[in-house]
Amino acid sequence: MILFLAARPVVSPAPGPSPTLGHSPRLGHARAGGPPCAGGPPGAAGPRPPVRPAPRRRGRPGLLAPYRRIFAVPGTRAFTAANLTARLPMGMLSVSAVLMIAGARGSYALAGAVTATGLAATALVGPWTARLVDRHGQARIAVPATALAVLGSLSLLLCVRHGAPDWTLFASYAATATTPNTGGMSRARWAHLFRDDPAARHTANSFEQAADELCFMLGPVLATLLCTALFPEAGTAVAAALLLTGVLLFAAQRRTEPPVAARAVGGTPAGDRAPRPPSLRRSGLAPLLLTFLCTGAIFGSLEVVTVAYADDHGVRSAAGGLLALQAAGSGAAGLLYGLLRPAARATHRFALCVGAMAALMLLPALAAATGSPAVLAAALLAAGMATAPTMVTGMGLVQSRTPDSRLNEGLTLAVTALLGGIAAGSAAGGWAVEHLAGPGSGYLVPAAAAALALAAALLTRHRR
Incomplete structure (x- = not known):
């Protein structure tokens, strides 16, 4: 789908100020319909007009016209391709860990317990990582969080490879819980770009869900192929490399990153009289x-x-x-x-x-x-x-x-x-x-x- 859309000619957007010009080291998220970054700290991104997708060509619209329309916005193809690279390991890591641990230790029970521990740790740490992304921006939080998660995967690989005690496997895989929600960050960008266009947001969310299904369909197959055709640790190593590469490329796409909402002293969003209730x-x-x-x-x-x-x-x-x-x-x-x-x-x-x-x-x-x-x-x-x-x-x-x-x-x-x-x-x-x-x-x-x-x-x- 991405390759097909990339091969389509891009229609230039309507004249007017570009919604993606300029960026700040403190960029983050705003929900569809939410206010842009106004009144923020010095150097923060100023208000940006809502994105107006490129006008459709005259004539009979094609079946994939809604998807061509959202990908005609500058920068959307780049951050989508990078995010897919970072998202594919989500379907690889657990399968690779099971195959690697079971192959080296001969115990599926141990492998299942280790992956279950990582799942529980992700459920606890994930919302806190996402809250930091909201407060400080995708690039500032996602990159170090991913680096820590990749170190956890590499630590697991080395512990399995060199016969470390079982408790080190649990500790190493628990460290991967800092992996940011790459799919959520991509959806947040679409929500910001099309905050005034519900139809475009619907199309973008549909594409994101199809991308999730694709990654969780191909990920286990790729992990199994790597672990069986090469060596047991290959799946984990490749997944960690793809995750780090994808997040670095995704974070580099600053022109589509939503701005962080300005916050007053004490963490309360500027302009609010009281702290917002928890989600x-x-x-x-x-x-x-x-x-x-x-x-x-x-x-x-x-x-x-x-x-x-x-x-x-x-x-x-x-x-x-x-x-x-x-x-x-x-x-x-x-x-x-x-x-x-x-x-x-x-x-x-x-x-x-x-x-x-x-x-x-x-x-x-x-x-x-x-x-x-x-x-x-x-x-x-x-x-x-x-x-x-x-x-x-x-x-x-x-x-x-x-x-x-x-x-x-x-x-x-x-x-x-x-x-x-x-x-x-x-x-x-x-x-x-x-x-x-x-x-x-x-x-x-x-x-x-x-x-x-x-x-x-x-x-x-x-x-x-």
Whole structure:
């Protein structure tokens, strides 16, 4: 998709002052519709007019016209390509760590415990890292945070390589929790650039969700290939290199980095009479995070149950392909969803999307009862088609319900809820596989998680 868009001719933007001219060492985020950096400290970026995407060419618009329109804005292709480089390791690191530790120590239990520790540490540290990004800017925080995370990955690699005690593996992988939310930073840039254009923001969020699905579809495949074809530590080494390179290139794109909201003494945003309430206490955000928690449980349980089902039917090597089909269905639906111009209220659309996801998630349970992996593959492809629209609409609601100066924190809280759900779903899926009547019955867990997500979404709608 990126290569195709890069090959398209760029239409020059409308005459007028460029929205990307000038930058400051203190640039950060502002939510769509939020105020630009006005009245900030000396040397801070001044007010910037909203971006006006390039006018469309006359004639019949193409199918991908909405995507060409957002990528016609100067600087968007550069930061997107850099962010994709930094985001790909998110689907590689955990798989690489499991393969590396299990191969060297001969224990999948140890490998799983180490990665679970890193997941828990990320859930705790991630929101604090995002808050620092909001306060001080992407470039000033993301680069050192990424450097610390890369050092943790390299420390894990060396400890495994040289037979260090087990506790060093836990400590090293916990250090990777400072990895910034690269997807959230990219969404924050789109939200700032198109703060006065909801249709463009919808298209950009749809593209970002499709990019997430692509990275989590290709990442494990690339990690497995590197660890098996080269050497066990290759996946971790390449993932760390890609992460550092991508974040450095992303941070260098200062022209599209949103400005930091000016803050008075004591940390209160300038112009406010009282400190803003924490994002989690915003009206309607907590039930929304509950929906993300249940959605994460769908992902976590689906992965474990699918691997167990494939192993039970003697096609364990096809487990990755089955999961890739679910991600492919989600990514394709996300791109198509970005071409639409939804007219209904976001809360109504979110409830409809979660309802569709709950209905489609019944298909794998029905397909597993047939005992045919081919039927299950088709069911997983169909089940994934409601995931991306749900995530796109949900992330849009998070943006609208997060304070102006805390957008990265709000987006990272959503990711943290997803991670917590993935951990809980993995445990529930593993229990179901062991205690229910066969691995196929385990697909009742993601179906139940989808039903809980629907209940939480309805709660979100009524609370708002």
